[in-house]
Amino acid sequence: MGTLRILSGMRPTGKLHLGHYTGALENWVHQQNLLAEDGSRVYETCFLIADYHILTTSLETADAYQHTIDMLMDWLAAGVDPEKSPVFRQSQVKEHAELFLLFAMLITSSRLERNPTLKEQVRDLNMDSLTYGHLGYPVLQAADILLYKGNIVPVGEDQIPHVEITREIARKFNFHYPHPETGNVFPEPEPKITKFSRLVGLDGKAKMSKSLGNTILLSDTPEEVLKKVRNAVTDTLKVRRNDPGRPEVCTVFSYHKRFTAQGELDSIETGCRSGALGCVDCKKLCAAAISAELEPLLEKRRYYEDRIELVRNILLEGEIKARTIASQTMQEVRTAMKLG
Template sequence: MTTTLQTLGLSAAQVRSAKLEELISQDPTQFRVLTGDRPTGRLHLGHYFGTLHNRVRLQNLGVDLFVLIADYQVLTDRDIADNLAEHVEDLTLDYLAIGVDPARSTIFTHSAVPALNQLLLPFLSLVSVAELNRNPTVKDEIAHSRQAAVSGLMFTYPAHQAADILFCKANLVPVGQDQLPHLELTRTIARRFNDRYGTVFPQPDALLSNAPLLLGTDGTKMSKSRGNSIALAATADETARLLKGAKTDSERHIAYDPIARPEVASLLLLAALCQQQESGQQRTPERVAAEIGAAGAAALKKTVTESVNEYLAPIRARRAEYAKDRAQLHQILRTGNERAIDIANATLAQVRTAMKGAY
């Protein structure tokens, strides 16, 4: 299989990712996944089809899933940090609503796990300022920062993410192609620590996703901060209103052409992703376009709205049920935090032993 993929011109990371999928199907229990989000607002459809759906898939296969709510990383977003507790709860509700099962997966927060954050100091000693500075994810965060000045915390992101991944010795991290440099620095930190102090950490692999790119309602990248997304928690009426205002183009005949007609193509893709066949397979955006034909943008938006609302109905219903019992919600977080704390304490003890009292 690897040879075939290489002849297709796929990258080494894609070849490795395909092999990992084979290994997961054979024995999912050998893998531990770390993934997560910053609590900066409710998750949206771009998140769902981009990463969330895949997390639940891995969990259901039997992979040990750790889902991090990266509340410490919000300290650079001071306008959001004021409502941090509310955002943490919202994020937890979104996770539970999409199917993350607290009986099989671990949901936890940065701030609850001191030992995780203590790994940041030795990890920072293993990387140079230049390595942190040229990380493309850091550059992107700085470029899109809404602050007049960027805090030093921004530069610790790659090392802090390494601590997130390595504290629980995760050996698999689902990422997009653009996040590979971020994960490579984690691998570098693990390798340098092991070389200097003795083997403690795995070098985690990237599991590349074939996540579809969904545009926001304004035709740009879907983002919480841009106000162009459809939250998983949005009501059916809110969804209809947002999609009614979605950008399309002046051509009446609807066709799937991601290059020439990106906004229309993104809406068609969204409808297709939401329209499940009886076999469990998604329909193609080309098929959705053919059914709409010359009916125009209004018919397209109607189709997308109906598809999204039907798809999200059970997710929204589960979210509403969990939201009724805040005590249960808090207990789920406490349980996840307790497990993460135990693992982090054990890892930190190993690190201190390996460093022979240097830390």
């Protein structure tokens, strides 16, 4: 195993879409399988199902378990290997809550209120009030990361402020509570920006989001993908087939850039700009390219759908591994703080 540990996770919101795939899952699988010259893994990887974090914006938890299973099947289909990367629910490792409580003593409310990501969430969700738990979201996230001594945190640019809060908390804890034998209990994790952090939604107005209904799911069949891509927004000035298009403003072409091979991509761009390629045909080519990449994921997902008990066992085994790491970390924390 490598000397650097990566901790990343998602809220359990059910089936995942292409934005999750290009913005996180691809990167996770790459890091999980990355090898050094001597054949050893560069990173240890742990993947968290952040079910406590649901509560920061909604009190509804009735579907959390089914959403967890649906999301986990997409993780496994995309290539997350539970033998290499423990997968586990936050709520089933109680040390998350314990470390969150201790970290809450190390940061002021004014510092959390200055968090730009929080301000954006309040604006985007039209929130007229803020719970203590939502204000403290970055502190719980710090506990998630540092409980497993994460060195690297794969994030989108909007999450960098959260990682900086994690670094501040780690520094403050290490300063006030040096471990008598090892010195610093926690590393200061570094953010690692994902290469494709966002895909614009089918409506062309925002990133993909199931709440906006502008997504293509990883579990969509080729027929469903084609139906959705047909409704995607294109260049508003390209009204007729022979009209010259502007690929740089077209939602469909932004998908082509990710899912279509370079040689064919150049041909599509040329055809669009000249007017030789109409939007209907362009969308068919795009849907086919997306479905070609999703085909192995669909096949693997069907395997797990037929073996739900296996999926549950993968989750339970991952939680055993996570609790072992978390217990060791909390023992160091209590020793450093002279608690208990």
